[in-house]
Amino acid sequence: MLKVTSDITSIRNVAVIGSGLAGLSSAIILGQMGHNVRVFEKSRGPGGRMSSKRVSDGSADIGAQYFTVRNPNFLTFLHQYAGASTFDTWSARFGFQDSDNIWQPFPQENRYVGVPRMTAITRALSAGIDLVSEVRIERLVQAGEQWRLECTEGKSHGLFDQVVITAPPAQAQDILMGSGLAELAAKLVSPVEQILPCWAVAAHFAQPPTDRFDAMRPNSDTLYWVANNSSKPGRDGSGQWWVLHATPEWTKANVETAPDEVCAELLREFRSLTDHTGDPTETVAHRWLYARSADADNPGYLLDQKKRIGLAGDWLAGGRVEGAWESATKLAAAMQS
Numbered sequence: 476m477l478k479v480t481s482d483i484t485s486i487r488n489v490a491v492i493g494s495g496l497a498g499l500s501s502a503i504i505l506g507q508m509g510h511n512v513r514v515f516e517k518s519r520g521p522g523g524r525m526s527s528k529r530v531s532d533g534s535a536d537i538g539a540q541y542f543t544v545r546n547p548n549f550l551t552f553l554h555q556y557a558g559a560s561t562f563d564t565w566s567a568r569f570g571f572q573d574s575d576n577i578w579q580p581f582p583q584e585n586r587y588v589g590v591p592r593m594t595a596i597t598r599a600l601s602a603g604i605d606l607v608s609e610v611r612i613e614r615l616v617q618a619g620e621q622w623r624l625e626c627t628e629g630k631s632h633g634l635f636d637q638v639v640i641t642a643p644p645a646q647a648q649d650i651l652m653g654s655g656l657a658e659l660a661a662k663l664v665s666p667v668e669q670i671l672p673c674w675a676v677a678a679h680f681a682q683p684p685t686d687r688f689d690a691m692r693p694n695s696d697t698l699y700w701v702a703n704n705s706s707k708p709g710r711d712g713s714g715q716w717w718v719l720h721a722t723p724e725w726t727k728a729n730v731e732t733a734p735d736e737v738c739a740e741l742l743r744e745f746r747s748l749t750d751h752t753g754d755p756t757e758t759v760a761h762r763w764l765y766a767r768s769a770d771a772d773n774p775g776y777l778l779d780q781k782k783r784i785g786l787a788g789d790w791l792a793g794g795r796v797e798g799a800w801e802s803a804t805k806l807a808a809a810m811q812s
């Protein structure tokens with residue numbers, strides 16, 4: 476069992492902004508410490524970038540593709556709070572194209588996915604949490620020793636002793652600037668510059684388009700990643716769903732391109748990669764403005780003890796899913812001390 480000590484002298488009301496893995500982990504850990512925690516999420520449901528898109532016969536993971544676990548406590552946390560049935564190893568064939576365009580296998584490592592979709596994990600984590608969705612927090616207004624949260628519609632959402640912001644850096648910076656917290660916002664200038672966008676396309680094929688690998692990182696200016704979503708455990712449905720991610724460079728150059736054109740372009744590249752000639756039966760596209768962080772400093776978290784505002788998220792701990800959890804655990808421990 477994950478050990479969380481509960482030696483606080485007073486219960487605090489804590490607001491967490493964002494219900495991705497960092498926000499949900501923060502809420503669970505701070506709740507275990509004895510605080511009253513409420514999570515605010517701008518989208519309809521929790522999950523953030525551990526996202527799955529509904530398609531005609533199920534769903535396709537269009538955000539995080541899989542995650543690795545370096546810290547065994549992360550696995551313990553997932554078992555304890557999400558449950559063993561919500562995730563599994565993805566035993567697929569992973570390959571990348573080296574600089575000579577020769578295909579090589581990925582190194583052996585356990586790669587995990589949500590079952591039957593990536594959002595199964597965050598859904599389960601959010602089950603016992605006080606989560607207010609479809610509320611976009613715009614600013615924090617100081618009210619004595621507390622913070623009042625206001626949404627973009629100008630409504631007040633209560634008073635809190637502490638606030639944890641887990642939005643990606645550009646959105647976190649907006650909140651801080653809107654709250655007159657310029658000094659803290661200034662610490663986000665470099666992380667905001669490091670964040671990379673990504674166009675994602677999911678395409679359904681009646682017949683398998685390739686059997687080279689289940690997941691591939693091609694040596695391509697256009698495609699960063701392609702994967703057979705149907706090869707993940709617990710995915711039902713006929714045919715195969717493939718997920719294609721564009722490179723950051725291609726995405727930057729095509730941020731305003733129409734989704735249909737993005738689908739056509741990424742599929743053209745996919746065809747030349749796989750020699751598949753058939754058309755997909757269904758496609759969906761999603762644009763991530765804030766997908767991943769390029770290499771950056773990894774302070775773990777940011778905390779202004781005096782102002783009682785903390786920041787957590789993947790971008791503070793090496794990017795990626797496990798980093799989001801790690802950042803939340805480190806921030807919660809620092810808030811306790």
Ligand SMILES: Cc1cc2nc3c(=O)[nH]c(=O)nc-3n(C[C@H](O)[C@H](O)[C@H](O)COP(=O)(O)OP(=O)(O)OC[C@H]3O[C@@H](n4cnc5c(N)ncnc54)[C@H](O)[C@@H]3O)c2cc1C
Binds near residue numbers: 720765
């Ligand atoms: C295309 C893509 C592929 C990826 N592939 C992988 C991979 O294979 N492996 C891996 O480990 N990682 C991968 N990642 C990264 C991984 O998804 C992230 O590291 C992780 O999910 C980040 O979690 P988080 O909680 O820090 O942030 P997020 O998941 O972004 O959560 C932040 C939440 O804050 C909410 N929010 C923002 N602003 C506000 C506001 N003002 N008010 C209220 N709510 C707000 C957002 O809606 C969101 O739900 C990928 C990401 C993308 C996009």
